[in-house]
Amino acid sequence: MIDKLSFFGKLVNGNSYHLQIRRQKAGKFVRRFGWLTGLILMIVLGLGLSGCQTKTTTPAKQTGIHVVASLNFYGEAAQKILGNHGTVTTVINSPSVDPESFEPDIATAKKVAQANVVIQNGLGYDSWMQRLVTANGHSDIQVLNLGNLVGRKMGANPHLWSDPQLMTRMTRQLVRQFSRLDPQHATAFQRRGAAYEQQLRALPRLARQIKRHANNQQVAVSEPVFNLALSAMGYRVSDGHFAQAIEEDSDPTPADITQLAAQIRHHRIAFFVENTQNSSKNVTTMVNLAHKYHVPVVKVTETKPVNQSYLTWMTSQYRQVLRIQQEARSQS
Numbered sequence: 001m002i003d004k005l006s007f008f009g010k011l012v013n014g015n016s017y018h019l020q021i022r023r024q025k026a027g028k029f030v031r032r033f034g035w036l037t038g039l040i041l042m043i044v045l046g047l048g049l050s051g052c053q054t055k056t057t058t059p060a061k062q063t064g065i066h067v068v069a070s071l072n073f074y075g076e077a078a079q080k081i082l083g084n085h086g087t088v089t090t091v092i093n094s095p096s097v098d099p100e101s102f103e104p105d106i107a108t109a110k111k112v113a114q115a116n117v118v119i120q121n122g123l124g125y126d127s128w129m130q131r132l133v134t135a136n137g138h139s140d141i142q143v144l145n146l147g148n149l150v151g152r153k154m155g156a157n158p159h160l161w162s163d164p165q166l167m168t169r170m171t172r173q174l175v176r177q178f179s180r181l182d183p184q185h186a187t188a189f190q191r192r193g194a195a196y197e198q199q200l201r202a203l204p205r206l207a208r209q210i211k212r213h214a215n216n217q218q219v220a221v222s223e224p225v226f227n228l229a230l231s232a233m234g235y236r237v238s239d240g241h242f243a244q245a246i247e248e249d250s251d252p253t254p255a256d257i258t259q260l261a262a263q264i265r266h267h268r269i270a271f272f273v274e275n276t277q278n279s280s281k282n283v284t285t286m287v288n289l290a291h292k293y294h295v296p297v298v299k300v301t302e303t304k305p306v307n308q309s310y311l312t313w314m315t316s317q318y319r320q321v322l323r324i325q326q327e328a329r330s331q332s
């Protein structure tokens with residue numbers, strides 16, 4: 001077993017060589033132990049089932065594919081595809097934890113060490129995940145980096161999940177990876193993946209419906225968490241500099257503030273998108289100004305709320321935009 005304290009020590013010191021040796025020892029233990037359990041099970045089962053001896057004598061892989069995902073909605077998709085042919089651990093499960101400033105603990109490092117597939121957002125959003133994979137040093141962990149998958153470069157907007165196509169692309173990639181790792185269940189992965197894709201179609205459909213009436217209008221945002229959805233819906237973000245400052249927990253410039261306030265007062269934006277998880281003074285001022293001047297406010301969150309699925313969370317955000325359009329049309 002891994003000595004917790006020294007495991008932590010090695011990780012902190014960044015001594016990945018020793019960590020790797022320990023990992024291999026632990027891995028061997030787990031593999032041998034898993035194999036033994038499997039063998040014992042087979043013997044027990046074999047005694048009960050007299051008909052089919054030849055096939056059950058080979059120790060089957062009992063545990064399935066292990067996935068570790070940085071964010072819970074990525075883990076949710078992986079579990080939908082795996083069904084009961086694998087397990088998923090998501091590192092960040094609470095909506096109150098900020099993935100961008102998260103520091104992983106030993107338990108997370110251990111989970112990553114045992115993973116077959118690691119899902120990370122990439123683009124610097126969850127770089128702690130890459131550090132854990134690298135510290136682990138063994139090459140048979142497959143990493144799905146979503147930033148790379150969609151061909152975005154470091155510095156691009158990392159809030160990839162608001163893109164109505166992202167989860168579909170991720171699902172297809174996971175079906176391929178899982179099928180290679182466990183070919184016996186490839187048909188099941190494909191069937192489950194296709195079923196999830198079918199559900200996910202609701203998002204691009206909503207985005208297209210919204211785009212018909214967006215007319216390339218300007219909108220403003222408190223943070224860039226919903227920008228990829230907005231551009232798929234046919235809107236332009238007017239206050240990139242203000243939003244970037246809020247995202248980085250720094251102060252927008254006086255010019256940013258004056259400009260955004262004027263956009264609100266003169267109705268140059270169709271609506272204001274507020275990330276309700278950040279209640280900085282500057283954002284509250286803008287939201288109050290929007291209310292005062294009857295500029296609609298779309299409320300979004302950066303992390304998935306408790307008791308919501310990725311789809312219910314996203315569709316409820318998309319539908320707010322749809323409602324704003326419908327109200328605007330009924331008033332004109």
Ligand SMILES: [Zn+2]
Pocket residue numbers: 100159225247302
């Ligand atoms: Zn963010």
